[in-house]
Amino acid sequence: MLLNRRKALAGAGGLMTALATGEAWAADAPRVRRAASSLSSADDDILAFAEGVKIMKRRSDALSWEAQNRLHAQRAEHGNWRFLPWHRLQVAHMERIIAQVTGHARFAMPYWDWQVDRFLPPWVLDPSSPLYERERDPAAETLDFQKARFAQSRDVARVSDDNFDAFCGRERAAGRVEAYGHNIIHMLVGGYMSSTRTAALDPVFWLHHCNVDRVWATWHQKNGDPVYPRPWKDVSMSGFTGPNGRQTGRWTASRITSTRGLGYGYDALYAPLVFALPPGALGGPPVSTSEVSLRVEADSADGSVRLALPPELLRQLREAPGRVTVEGEGVVAYERSENLTGRGIATSILADKGRVDLGVSPTFVHFGGGEGEAHEGHVGHADYAHVFTFDSAVVQLARLTTGPLAIVSTAQDLRPEEGRPPARAVSLEARLTVTEYAV
Ligand SMILES: [Cu+2]
Incomplete structure (x- = not known):
């Protein structure tokens, strides 16, 4: 009895922390996440990202690079409808941590849209940069991702038409955004990226998940809040470390369907993709x-x-x-x-x-x-x-x-x-x- 009550109290405390954190983040002027291809190695966001990786790799505490990988390896949600909200939270926390440890207060995670940019950004391929990772598949350095194996799949791009089940997934099945476009990049980049145990060690992981998040933001803009089913909205997630090195408590999916709620946005979402035949296009009713x-x-x-x-x-x-x-x-x-x-x-x-x-x-x-x-x-x-x-x-x-x-x-x-x-x-x-x- 006592134990249960303690647990309930701890839960309530956690919830309040996440609410307070979310409210504080949402109150900021939104960070603007930009396309990797529009940023050079001299741009502020890239300087901050590189410096952040370097600093975090030297640390061994809750704000270390390894701690972020461990969090992803041990607690990340894959293969179910928690995939999108869980990774949205991890990228948003990482963004705040990098802003904190580098002093680049307005840092926003760049996104790498491989269907448009096609090649990895040059600043992750420079062996002298902290954004370089030697474990990657060497072929990835010159790969045209748009022409790569599986990337031509019809299921990669046309996700904006998807209903909730197909896009976000089900309670025990990955949605298409995860199973196709997301998984394909993990496989093609290779090295650390090819295993859930090590993926977050490669800086490309963050650029990629930032874009996966942008795909969700695009889909959300088209579909709006009514599309999410109640059981999904009640999904709760915890274990994330805030920029002060402390856990931010328990987050519910319903509070983070809009990126604004976490204090960021994108410079551009996807253009509307190919849409299905409208009803009636075949003739009569x-x-x-x-x-x-x-x-x-x-x-x-x-x-x-x-x-x-x-x-x-x-x-x-x-x-x-x-x-x-x-x-x-x-x-x-x-x-x-x-x-x-x-x-x-x-x-x-x-x-x-x-x-x-x-x-x-x-x-x-x-x-x-x-x-x-x-x-x-x-x-x-x-x-x-x-x-x-x-x-x-x-x-x-x-x-x-x-x-x-x-x-x-x-x-x-x-x-x-x-x-x-x-x-x-x-x-x-x-x-x-x-x-x-x-x-
Ligand atoms: Cu991933």
Whole structure:
């Protein structure tokens, strides 16, 4: 009884700290985070970032570089809908710490938008700079990230259309922003970045997560607060160190959906991306909408999972090809193990002669992490799952083929030279909304 009461009091105290910190940060004139490509090594933010890394690497206390990596290695949220708010908080805290230890009070973390900038900023490639990291994959130094493996995936960019589930993820599945664009960069930069245990040691981690945060800010601007479900809003996170070296207490997701609430903004958000066909674009008004929910447990020897689309659905797609749209979303889950690292989870819709690729998500497998006590079942040890989406391309595929169609997911081995056994899928589920329009 007494223990519970103590715990409750400690919790309340923590909440008040985070509220007070958040209010103080929000009251500042907002910091403006700028594009890495617009900043030279002589710009104030880059000088501060480099100096901050140098100072923090020399420290061994709560404001050290290693402490930030340890926090990320042990408590970062991946593979679930806490991913975006958790990393938003870590970058915002880091920004304040760098401002504090360097005296560059207005420091704002630069963002590296690899789809526009394409190459790593020159100031992280200079071996004499604290922003350099020799552990990176040497190929990353000259890599055009826009043309790199997996970066062409259709699932990388078109996230602004996503609903909450697809974008932010689910309670136990990574959203697309995490599974695709985010994971791809961790894999391509390589070295420390390729493991959750070491990723935050590379300064590029911060530039990258700053941009992931900007993708969220863009999506949030389009969708607004009503889009977040209550259970997500109540998610709480703690363990972050403020610029004074003390913990800032317990934060709730609902308070940080806007970057303003944390005292920063971006010089520019993403331009509106390609949007889906507006309703009615196919002709007359919609005459019917049906929803199909499918799920299958994996049982194939090669570790993959296959979900056949029901024949009556295919008949519907084939009978009214010009008048029907499909929106679909699903979750594919794999067994979490070391064997799943260094893989690319490829999901496609397969026909006898043809396929629609739904993207490849390089794995970024975390072990542990999260706040075990705060939610049941230790999300960090549950299956490794992510969301995928598909659209009316499946209608085209159905129209151009005659046989069965199936959604298939396999974990391709990115290190085939090791001759590892296949990684095992656990399940695949999908929900399709089929809308038929009048002629
Ligand atoms: Cu990351």
